[in-house]
Amino acid sequence: MPISSIAVDLPRAATPAETALTRRVDLTTLRLFVAVCDEQNLTRAAQREGIAASAVSKRMNDFELAFGVTLFKRLAKGMALTPAGETLLHHARVTLLNVEKIAVELSEYSQGVRGHVRMLANLSAIVQYLPEDLSAFFGAHELLRVDLQERPSGQVVRGIEEGAAEIGICSVEADSRALEAFHYRYDNLVVVMRPDHPLAGRERLLFTETLDFDHIGLHTASSIYLRSQYAATQAGKTMRLRINVPGFDAVCRMVQANMGLGLIPDRAFAVVGAGMGLRAIPLRDDWGRRELKIVVRDAAHLSATGRLMLDYLRAVETDRVGRVGSQRG
Template identity: 30%
Template sequence: MPLNRSVLPHRISTYDLHVFAAIAEAGSITRGAENVHLSLAAASTRLQKMEHALGTALLQRSKHGVKLTDAGRTLLRYAGRLERELEMLHAEMAAFAHGVRSTVRVLCNTAAMTEYLPPLIGRFLVEHQALDIDLRELDSQDVLSAMRQEQADIGIVADYVRTEGLNTRFFREDRLVAVFPTAQCPRQEGSVPFADLLQHPFVGLPSESGLSRFIQNQAIQYGRGIHYRVRVRSLDAVVSLVADEVGIAILPETTARRLASPKIDWLPLADPWANRKLLLCTASDATLAGPAAALLDFLSGSAR
């Protein structure tokens, strides 16, 4: 039955999304309402107003409970993201309440996030107790875009992107290698062309990760796709799956060495793009001061 759109639009609140998520999780309007301490009538009214505001049904109702429509699944995905963002907001505000005087915003690619920054950031924060670091992973190209809009204090990118308009300093060498189950590693010396690997099944990080996006873009240059048997959240999990002979992977050499075992082996990639440098970036027209300048000097000093 078509929904009536002639009513005054309802502004969907974060509480509406919280109620909707509870109902979706419970599979029942009654149980969902109970879980958020609402009456059945109040929860039903909120749902109806949301559906009118969006112009589409969010739930399929039956005597056995409710199921999400395609629109409902999309809304639930956004509701989850919003709840996570709100949790981050509360955490950051709590830091100010506890007397934290400053936050340095750092954006970086996958290799920097997983391999190089954790021990360095730990040492720096121990020495700077009144400071927080907002550290986030993005694709190198997205890091540059954010830096040009001055959305962060420091960025770390691979040198395949164009950094015109930004100040850069060398941070680390970052060579990518092909990691194989030991029994499947080609018995050859030297390196292996990336194109030769595209016939193999892969394991890797989620598609939105910087490293996955970079590798996918390289495959596109060959007019090929990559068959991922599974994607997981950490490089440690990727290597574990390679060791179990699920597939091969493209990873930083530092990761392969850190997680070396008799069950895996690796070869350098022959392609020039696999031999990368990581660069520290700052906005050219911005003068870093205080904690941000101290962190930049610390990170660039670690490269020496």
């Protein structure tokens, strides 16, 4: 059955009638509605919001009338939500959260902040490179703010496409479709092990050489995990996984606890594995040398802050490592 035939709410444009209804929503009503839901009691909700109970009652009734729905089952003991009420409650909560974010960010501006940029990045970038890159950026631009969220590479691309953020950082493997892409950093994988491991004496390793030993997997959606599974399959073997753990630090602790080998980026090892007495051996396979890229929807139309950040991130590796930097695509 084709997916398009499922009777699911696909995002659709509002009809004219619904557009008109949109204007009958207001934030005070939403705030009061949430209060009533929280308190399950109109009177207490009114108290909490510092308003007369009858005003709240009127707002709720007018709203129900305007939309032609019942939000509450008026029970003897307080008010319980109908399904329509539950739906509204969810959307009301996220709407109010958004409004709060507006207030928070604008009051930052009123306190001197000069610009915001929203970013999405994958775990590798956030753990390895962004801490120092961003703090250096903030050193140069104290009055700018960054809103950074972690997502897997594929979701980073999706988020940038949808305009959820201006700048994304993800694996170069992720298909960035119509987005503009720039080189960010190379990312070298190392095999982490205890010094008493049979492989500990090696200078470099092929991944297949590690397949005779137990491995500690990263979380199953991570690109490192997926890529290494694929490499094992290509070699006609399977990884002997003792456990999957969610972060690079957890991998190192598992290695220390003698659970097996770990596979993480070298810079991550430098950050989280330092002082744990472990050995990190570079991988020789070419997929072990990964690349992170920066993606944006349209570099020419970034906000001033976004532009500044993009230029900074594109230059930072060259500055810091002395390696040739950026390219399109």
